[in-house]
Amino acid sequence: MSVWDKARWATLLTATALSLAMLGGLSVHPARAAEQRYGLGTPATPEEIAGWNIDVRPDGLGLPEGSGSVADGEQIFLERCAACHGEFGEGAGRFPVLMGGQGTLDKAAPVKTIGSYWPYASTVWDYVHRAMPFGDAESLSADETYAVVAYLLNINDIVGDDFVLTKENLPKIVMPNAKGFFTMDAPEFQPYEPCMKDCKKEVKVIGHARVIDVTPDKPAGAGVE
Amino acid sequence: MKDDVKDRNAPQSPARRRLLAGGAAAGGLLGAGALGLSGGLKAARAATAPAAADSLPPAVPDWTRYLGAGVDAHPYGMPSEHEAKVVRRSVEWLTATRESSVNFTPLYALDGFVTPNGLCFERHHGGLAEVDPAEHRLMIHGLVDRPLLFTVEDLKRFPQENRFYFLECAANSGMEWHGAQLNGVQYTHGMVHCVQYTGVSLRTLLKEVGLKDKAAWVLAEGADAAAMTRSIPLEKALDDCLVAYSMNGERLRPEQGYPIRLVVPGWEGNTWVKWLRRLELGDQPWYQREETSKYTDLLPNGKARMFTWVMDAKSVITSPAPELPMQQEGPVVIKGLAWSGHGAIKRVDVTVDGGINWQTAQLHGPVLPKCLTRFTFDWVWDGKPALLQSRCIDETGYVQPTMAALQEKRGVNSIYHNNSIQTWQINENGSVENVRLG
Numbered sequence: 001m002s003v004w005d006k007a008r009w010a011t012l013l014t015a016t017a018l019s020l021a022m023l024g025g026l027s028v029h030p031a032r033a034a035e036q037r038y039g040l041g042t043p044a045t046p047e048e049i050a051g052w053n054i055d056v057r058p059d060g061l062g063l064p065e066g067s068g069s070v071a072d073g074e075q076i077f078l079e080r081c082a083a084c085h086g087e088f089g090e091g092a093g094r095f096p097v098l099m100g101g102q103g104t105l106d107k108a109a110p111v112k113t114i115g116s117y118w119p120y121a122s123t124v125w126d127y128v129h130r131a132m133p134f135g136d137a138e139s140l141s142a143d144e145t146y147a148v149v150a151y152l153l154n155i156n157d158i159v160g161d162d163f164v165l166t167k168e169n170l171p172k173i174v175m176p177n178a179k180g181f182f183t184m185d186a187p188e189f190q191p192y193e194p195c196m197k198d199c200k201k202e203v204k205v206i207g208h209a210r211v212i213d214v215t216p217d218k219p220a221g222a223g224v225e
Numbered sequence: 226m227k228d229d230v231k232d233r234n235a236p237q238s239p240a241r242r243r244l245l246a247g248g249a250a251a252g253g254l255l256g257a258g259a260l261g262l263s264g265g266l267k268a269a270r271a272a273t274a275p276a277a278a279d280s281l282p283p284a285v286p287d288w289t290r291y292l293g294a295g296v297d298a299h300p301y302g303m304p305s306e307h308e309a310k311v312v313r314r315s316v317e318w319l320t321a322t323r324e325s326s327v328n329f330t331p332l333y334a335l336d337g338f339v340t341p342n343g344l345c346f347e348r349h350h351g352g353l354a355e356v357d358p359a360e361h362r363l364m365i366h367g368l369v370d371r372p373l374l375f376t377v378e379d380l381k382r383f384p385q386e387n388r389f390y391f392l393e394c395a396a397n398s399g400m401e402w403h404g405a406q407l408n409g410v411q412y413t414h415g416m417v418h419c420v421q422y423t424g425v426s427l428r429t430l431l432k433e434v435g436l437k438d439k440a441a442w443v444l445a446e447g448a449d450a451a452a453m454t455r456s457i458p459l460e461k462a463l464d465d466c467l468v469a470y471s472m473n474g475e476r477l478r479p480e481q482g483y484p485i486r487l488v489v490p491g492w493e494g495n496t497w498v499k500w501l502r503r504l505e506l507g508d509q510p511w512y513q514r515e516e517t518s519k520y521t522d523l524l525p526n527g528k529a530r531m532f533t534w535v536m537d538a539k540s541v542i543t544s545p546a547p548e549l550p551m552q553q554e555g556p557v558v559i560k561g562l563a564w565s566g567h568g569a570i571k572r573v574d575v576t577v578d579g580g581i582n583w584q585t586a587q588l589h590g591p592v593l594p595k596c597l598t599r600f601t602f603d604w605v606w607d608g609k610p611a612l613l614q615s616r617c618i619d620e621t622g623y624v625q626p627t628m629a630a631l632q633e634k635r636g637v638n639s640i641y642h643n644n645s646i647q648t649w650q651i652n653e654n655g656s657v658e659n660v661r662l663g
Binding site for chain 2: 054061119194204205208
């Protein structure tokens with residue numbers, strides 16, 4: 001039995017005990033109920049939940065009513081996003097690039113963007129709304145978010161110039177890299193007994209960090225993502 | 226430099242030895258120096274030199290003769306000023322901003338397996354949220370019987386758990402995929418720490434709200450300006466996760482999620498949501514930005530591994546290290562850390578010849594599951610160049626791979642989950658370098 005099953009069983013058993021007790025007109029000793037519950041916390045009201053429940057899922061669950069066009073999105077992007085991400089999402093300085101990169105994932109220097117890498121459009125909506133513009137999170141209205149996401153999809157050649165993104169059509173958008181991910185079904189390495197003596201004939205040093213000599217003002221290699 | 230080394234065997238006065246040590250340090254830190262280390266080290270050594278002459282036997286030092294400061298000079302105690310260089314450090318070019326950035330734990334300077342709170346590395350996505358605990362709530366809702374709000378005080382009234390765990394960022398050692406790059410164990414491996422957490426079992430909280438039958442995933446969300454989110458399968462949530470309010474006996478540090486954070490033992494640090502404000506139960510994962518755009522491992526064929534949560538077994542020698550060059554021939558304690566997200570460390574082997582021959586190191590207890598484990602290996606340095614590595618095996622029999630073995634599976638662009646064997650080259654002048662073996 002998995003942990004999860006066990007927990008479900010426990011909940012089920014308490015529920016059964018409670019209903020049996022009620023059927024028989026017996027009062028349940030508070031301590032018995034407390035086996036499962038401590039009676040701590042206060043109910044979260046629907047209004048309280050609505051204010052914080054901002055996540056959006058690929059199937060559209062969590063999307064608010066609203067819509068926005070590519071054209072409106074371009075205006076919002078220029079005002080609220082372009083300073084860091086560039087006018088066309090090409091990225092200013094070291095800020096993330098938001099467009100392009102399609103066809104590079106299996107190349108030596110892959111460019112991972114919304115267009116080349118992200119599997120779901122819902123994630124763009126969710127992330128832009130929860131975290132962008134950087135430093136002024138959750139400041140875009142629902143319609144503004146639809147519009148700016150429409151623009152991001154447009155500069156990645158996923159929707160046309162006249163497109164209007166809505167609560168209804170967002171879950172239907174198929175992203176270019178939708179099939180690019182998998183979950184592992186077996187361990188990467190099998191256990192083995194490693195060699196302890198005379199394991200190889202020679203040892204060759206092929207790279208030195210000192211030679212590369214990375215300094216704070218000389219960017220090199222991959223950054224932390 | 227070279228001359229210094231030649232007469233390393235000649236009898237030395239303490240002052241001469243200190244001079245040599247200073248020289249070796251400067252040599253070893255050519256690379257790390259660029260990262261802002263050598264100045265601090267050299268300065269620290271220079272500062273101790275003159276004072277020492279007046280304080281060593283037979284002299285009576287000032288601190289023996291005169292009274293020191295009274296109590297409460299530092300109501301919250303700090304390390305000695307002589308340890309001032311032992312701080313978290315960052316590499317500025319890694320990230321676009323300081324608010325979405327990372328710094329590194331100075332592993333080279335630490336002993337034992339517990340990380341001091343102020344040295345636990347920081348990784349923020351929207352800066353450090355300064356949360357007023359009285360104004361903070363944990364909301365649990367979604368597929369539950371009773372959506373509830375908890376104050377921090379409510380959480381402290383639930384039965385308490387006290388457990389040690391390591392936390393490693395999935396991108397730890399992520400700069401090393403293409404070759405040896407950063408010359409310091411603080412930078413190559415410093416996105417890991419290990420503390421004792423105090424909190425309430427997530428399982429207890431989920432029972433309190435009651436789970437609906439279809440609940441299968443939990444979305445954890447932070448109260449910071451990134452509103453950091455991750456989807457966690459319910460099986461893990463009901464297994465060993467905690468909602469923690471303390472670390473190493475005191476309340477969480479703000480940079481570690483004060484007043485509450487999620488603890489997801491053995492899993493990549495990004496899932497340990499800080500400033501935890503919300504847990505939502507659902508029947509599917511949410512595919513958030515941090516589990517699609519980030520924290521997925523791109524393979525050479527262009528496909529990416531997703532939901533690779535567990536941190537596989539890894540070890541590293543923390544001394545000698547580029548920051549701690551060899552001082553003298555003779556006895557040396559090789560020290561290091563090993564950890565595994567799958568359980569306890571079973572064995573650590575050490576080589577000084579780049580992997581031709583290995584010997585088993587000593588593990589220093591307690592050896593706890595999903596926790597850093599300290600190992601040492603007593604060695605005698607003959608003054609010749611050497612190639613040091615450590616390799617750990619966890620309780621599942623998983624053996625820490627070489628970079629070559631890892632690259633065979635993953636290429637060089639997966640960024641995350643680099644748990645490969647690290648090599649430190651000891652040069653004849655005592656300096657220690659990060660190198661890559663063929």
